[in-house]
Amino acid sequence: xxxxxxxxxxxxxxxxxxxxxxxxxxxxxxxxxxxxxxxxxxxxxxxxxxxxxxxxxxxxxxxxxxxxxxxxxxxxxxxxxxxxxxxxxxxxxxxxxxxxxxxxxxxxxxxxxxxxxxxxxxxxxxxxxxxxxxxxxxxxxxxxxxxxxxxxxxxxxxxxxxxxxxxxxxxxxxxxxxxxxxxxxxxxxxxxxxxxxxxxxxxxxxxxxxxxxxxxxxxxxxxxxxxxxxxxxxxxxxxxxxxxxxxxxxxxxxxxxxxxxxxxxxxxxxxxxxxxxxxxxxxxxxxxxxxxxxxxxxxxxxxxxxxxxxxxxxxxxxxxxxxxxxxxxxxxxxxxxxxxxxxxxxxxxxxxxxxxxxxxxxxxxxxxxxxxxxxxxxxxxx
Numbered sequence: 001x002x003x004x005x006x007x008x009x010x011x012x013x014x015x016x017x018x019x020x021x022x023x024x025x026x027x028x029x030x031x032x033x034x035x036x037x038x039x040x041x042x043x044x045x046x047x048x049x050x051x052x053x054x055x056x057x058x059x060x061x062x063x064x065x066x067x068x069x070x071x072x073x074x075x076x077x078x079x080x081x082x083x084x085x086x087x088x089x090x091x092x093x094x095x096x097x098x099x100x101x102x103x104x105x106x107x108x109x110x111x112x113x114x115x116x117x118x119x120x121x122x123x124x125x126x127x128x129x130x131x132x133x134x135x136x137x138x139x140x141x142x143x144x145x146x147x148x149x150x151x152x153x154x155x156x157x158x159x160x161x162x163x164x165x166x167x168x169x170x171x172x173x174x175x176x177x178x179x180x181x182x183x184x185x186x187x188x189x190x191x192x193x194x195x196x197x198x199x200x201x202x203x204x205x206x207x208x209x210x211x212x213x214x215x216x217x218x219x220x221x222x223x224x225x226x227x228x229x230x231x232x233x234x235x236x237x238x239x240x241x242x243x244x245x246x247x248x249x250x251x252x253x254x255x256x257x258x259x260x261x262x263x264x265x266x267x268x269x270x271x272x273x274x275x276x277x278x279x280x281x282x283x284x285x286x287x288x289x290x291x292x293x294x295x296x297x298x299x300x301x302x303x304x305x306x307x308x309x310x311x312x313x314x315x316x317x318x319x320x321x322x323x324x325x326x327x328x329x330x331x332x333x334x335x336x337x338x339x340x341x342x343x344x345x346x347x348x349x350x351x352x353x354x355x356x357x358x359x360x361x362x363x364x365x366x367x368x369x370x371x372x373x374x375x376x377x378x379x380x381x382x
Contacts, residue, residue, distance in 0.1 A: 001068050002098075002130040003118040005091025006058025006274050010051055012094060014044045019093040025129035025358065054278040061096075063272035063303055064089050064118065067312060070304065074313040082320050090115075090134065098133050102141065106148040114319060115155045115368075116312075118271055120165055121194075121216060122158035123209035124353060125201060128361060131155065135364040154344040155368050156319050160212040164311020166219040169268065171307065172299040173220060176264050177228070179297065188262045189229045191251055192217045194269035195276065196234035199242040205355035208348065210244060213269055220268070232268075235280055248281075249288055256292035263289065266299040271308070273301045345369050 007016040017040035021027060029035050051057055068087030076083040086108070090101035105113065115134060117127040141149035159165060177185055194213045201207045217232050235248040246254070248265070255263060265285065267277045281298050289296035302308040322343065345368050352361055 001064055001087050001116050001118050002090050002127065002134070003060065003064060003092070003272075004126065005089075005094030006060045007051060007094050008057045008061055010048050010056055012057070013048045013051060014040060016094045017043055017047060023092070023129055025132055025360075026125045050275060050279045053283060054275060058094070058274050059278075060272050060274040061089065061091070061094070066304055067118075067272070067309060070309045071312040071316065074309060075316055078313060079317040079320055085316075088113075090130065092130050092133060098130070098137050102137055102148050105151065106146065110148070110151055112152045113154075114316065115153060115157075116316065117155075117157055119269070120158065120162070120271065121160045121209055121212035121269055122348065123197065123201075124205065124207050124356070124358075124361065125197060126209075127157055131157070131368065132358075132360045132364050135360065135367055138367075152371075153368060154319065154323055155346075155349065156315060157346050157349045158212060159315050160216045161219050162311055162315055164307055164314055165302075166216065166223060168302050168305050168308040168311060169216070169220045169266065169299075170223040172302070172305070173224065173264065173266055176297050176299045180262065184262075186227050187229075188264055189231070189255060189260060191248060191263060191265045192220070192230065192232045192268040193235050193248045193265050193281065194232070194267075195236050196244045196247070199244065202244060205353040205357075207353055216268055220266075228264075235285075236276055249285060252285060252289050252294060252296065253292055256289070256294050260294060262295050262297070264297050264299060267301055271302045273303060277301055343369070344371075 005016070007013045018037055021029075021036035021039050022032065024032060065087075068089065072085040072087055075085045079085075088101040088104055089096050090098045092098070096104075115131065117130065119126045122128070138149055138151075138153075143149075173190065177188065180188055192213075197207060197209060202210055214232055217230070221230060231246070231251060233246050233248040233251045234244040237243040237247060252263065265281055267281060270277060277298070286296050286298075345365070350365055350369050352365065356362070
């Protein structure tokens with residue numbers, strides 16, 4: 001189960017930030033190897049304080065382990081032909097890291113594995129970065145003849161419109177809307193907030209993330225019968241460069257000026273609580289709304305919602321069926337049309353962004369699509 005991860009304890013914050021600022025799939029800086037530690041060091045005290053305010057660390061590992069364990073229980077029941085199933089957590093910036101997950105898989109003698117992104121909407125800077133790191137680590141192990149270098153891999157690389165995901169989000173939104181009096185309920189605006197991206201990644205490279213997030217939002221609003229006014233907004237901008245907008249905080253200010261007194265915020269790109277929900281939304285944004293005369297309520301994260309656990313199991317089971325050739329690749333086990341995952345990877349993953357300049361992306365996509373390594377792979381392991 002791949003995700004960004006988060007520091008479980010306060011002493012881990014510095015290493016977490018250092019790995020993040022070293023990642024050239026996410027951020028590209030001149031003299032990055034020198035600048036990354038400096039930037040991480042400067043930001044660490046501020047971020048430590050934010051984690052302190054949410055309890056002393058991120059709960060994302062706890063939620064991911066719980067989701068994985070519950071998914072496997074259900075998967076063993078609905079897909080016994082590949083049971084028993086076990087999940088391994090591979091975080092990009094916090095422990096357990098990708099290399100630690102592979103070490104654990106090697107100790108267990110794993111021969112067949114599915115890399116299952118926990119970002120429902122694909123971005124080169126999130127799922128892409130996780131897969132690039134997984135590919136590099138596999139290549140390192142192939143070089144030294146380690147058995148885990150020969151694991152048979154397939155990828156669940158995106159699932160933004162899966163019916164279980166959409167229905168769980170819809171229930172979370174309905175739960176918070178139902179806290180308002182019936183006569184005003186349909187007038188409360190909804191902010192679907194997702195982590196922003198620099199415009200260089202979106203317009204320069206052609207990253208599919210904004211379109212896939214919008215697809216999730218449209219799915220939820222369709223289930224809600226377009227009952228409320230809404231906007232897709234973006235949070236967590238860092239630095240002075242142009243990012244996707246409007247920013248979530250700016251939306252609150254704008255709606256307050258227009259006379260709105262209430263709003264609902266929905267973390268539409270996150271499947272677990274972590275610092276961006278527990279601090280940025282629950283504390284910073286709520287306080288900002290209050291300063292502008294608004295009352296803000298947040299829809300709960302998906303976390304351990306039974307429908308979401310079922311969705312994870314259904315996605316995994318349908319993928320395994322596809323690999324076995326036992327079901328149509330365009331129909332999920334529950335009967336809904338689903339075209340994101342077809343074969344070892346989705347068709348969408350097999351095309352690079354039009355403006356991609358990262359050679360690792362091409363090599364990684366080829367490797368996971370057909371199990372082969374292309375020309376130039378010797379340059380990618382450094």
